[in-house]
Amino acid sequence: MQLGVIGLGRMGRIVVDRVLDAGHDVVAFDIDEDAVAAAADEGAEPADSIPDLAARLGADKRIWLMVPAGDAVDAALAELEPHLDGDDIVVDGGNSHFEDSTRRAEETAAAYLDCGTSGGPAGAELGFSLMVGGPEAAYAELVPVFDAVATGPDGHDRMGPAGSGHYVKMVHNGVEYALMQAYGEGFELLHEGRYDLDLEAVARTWNNGAVIRSWLLELCEEAFREEGSDLGDVADHVAGGSTGTWTVQEALEREVPVPLIHQALAERFASRRDRFSRRLANRLRYGFGRHEVARRDA
Numbered sequence: 001m002q003l004g005v006i007g008l009g010r011m012g013r014i015v016v017d018r019v020l021d022a023g024h025d026v027v028a029f030d031i032d033e034d035a036v037a038a039a040a041d042e043g044a045e046p047a048d049s050i051p052d053l054a055a056r057l058g059a060d061k062r063i064w065l066m067v068p069a070g071d072a073v074d075a076a077l078a079e080l081e082p083h084l085d086g087d088d089i090v091v092d093g094g095n096s097h098f099e100d101s102t103r104r105a106e107e108t109a110a111a112y113l114d115c116g117t118s119g120g121p122a123g124a125e126l127g128f129s130l131m132v133g134g135p136e137a138a139y140a141e142l143v144p145v146f147d148a149v150a151t152g153p154d155g156h157d158r159m160g161p162a163g164s165g166h167y168v169k170m171v172h173n174g175v176e177y178a179l180m181q182a183y184g185e186g187f188e189l190l191h192e193g194r195y196d197l198d199l200e201a202v203a204r205t206w207n208n209g210a211v212i213r214s215w216l217l218e219l220c221e222e223a224f225r226e227e228g229s230d231l232g233d234v235a236d237h238v239a240g241g242s243t244g245t246w247t248v249q250e251a252l253e254r255e256v257p258v259p260l261i262h263q264a265l266a267e268r269f270a271s272r273r274d275r276f277s278r279r280l281a282n283r284l285r286y287g288f289g290r291h292e293v294a295r296r297d298a
């Protein structure tokens with residue numbers, strides 16, 4: 001099979017490399033010329049624009065988008081659209097909002113697959129977990145590509161109609177936030193607790209047979225090994241948040257209680273600001289009890 005890949009960053013390059021390794025052909029494009037050259041060094045056919053990529057693919061185009069969610073997806077699709085027809089298939093493997101994906105599936109002439117992708121850079125070796133939404137026939141046609149990009153046949157499946165792949169990935173990320181928060185709280189208690197513990201050793205021990213073993217816990221072990229039990233100079237600041245916000249918004253709309261995911265998202269937002277509410281609570285204790293007010297350093 002021949003696959004066009006648009007977006008050759010951390011994740012797109014893994015798609016290119018795994019598809020090439022599986023014996024397929026790749027035509028690659030990115031707005032970053034260096035990324036195109038690097039993919040060409042590995043055996044991909046370079047394209048210098050999206051129309052050029054479309055021309056190189058010919059009829060029955062199979063195209064994988066791996067660009068940042070949002071405007072970049074719409075920009076790439078706007079350039080692709082004049083070259084697409086009903087025999088073509090476009091996969092969006094990024095973290096797009098599921099409602100954007102259902103809109104795009106309606107707007108494009110091609111068959112459109114929204115594909116939630118999980119596994120991060122480790123997917124280069126292991127393959128990804130792929131959650132695909134969209135037409136059954138298009139999914140079936142691309143099974144050889146999904147087999148190559150995923151961990152294997154069990155690493156991908158069709159979740160349902162348009163939007164369902166990105167919907168499942170959105171919820172996956174909400175779960176990811178809550179798990180990160182749970183590990184964070186447990187290790188914070190151990191760090192502040194009664195014993196002087198080697199947290200890498202704790203994580204390693206838990207990862208070997210404990211009920212709470214997981215890949216995120218392996219990443220905790222790696223973090224303590226590389227940064228030390230006190231996490232060295234790693235800042236109290238967590239970036240990101242869009243997929244977790246979407247998960248909470250959807251839960252509110254459906255009236256589904258997701259307190260752990262919501263709390264994890266709130267902790268992430270709190271990490272980025274000086275908390276006015278805590279400053280006010282500090283001052284209010286003086287108001288109602290004449291308790292001492294802690295003041296900022298001048």
Ligand SMILES: NC(=O)C1=CN([C@@H]2O[C@H](COP(=O)(O)OP(=O)(O)OC[C@H]3O[C@@H](n4cnc5c(N)ncnc54)[C@H](O)[C@@H]3O)[C@@H](O)[C@H]2O)C=CC1
Binds near residue numbers: 006008009030075076
């Ligand atoms: N990094 C990760 O661990 C994961 C990322 N994702 C999702 O995968 C998608 C890609 O993420 P990354 O590879 O990490 O991002 P990245 O920032 O490493 O790479 C994005 C690439 O897209 C290119 N690009 C941007 N606009 C373009 C356009 N209009 N046409 C062609 N190329 C364009 C950029 O030059 C860049 O090389 C995002 O939606 C992200 O949320 C999903 C799961 C895990």
Ligand SMILES: O=C(CO)[C@H](O)[C@H](O)COP(=O)(O)O
Binds near residue numbers: 239
């Ligand atoms: O999808 C992912 C992992 O599954 C990406 O790493 C994503 O960027 C994580 O979300 P956030 O940036 O909000 O932490």
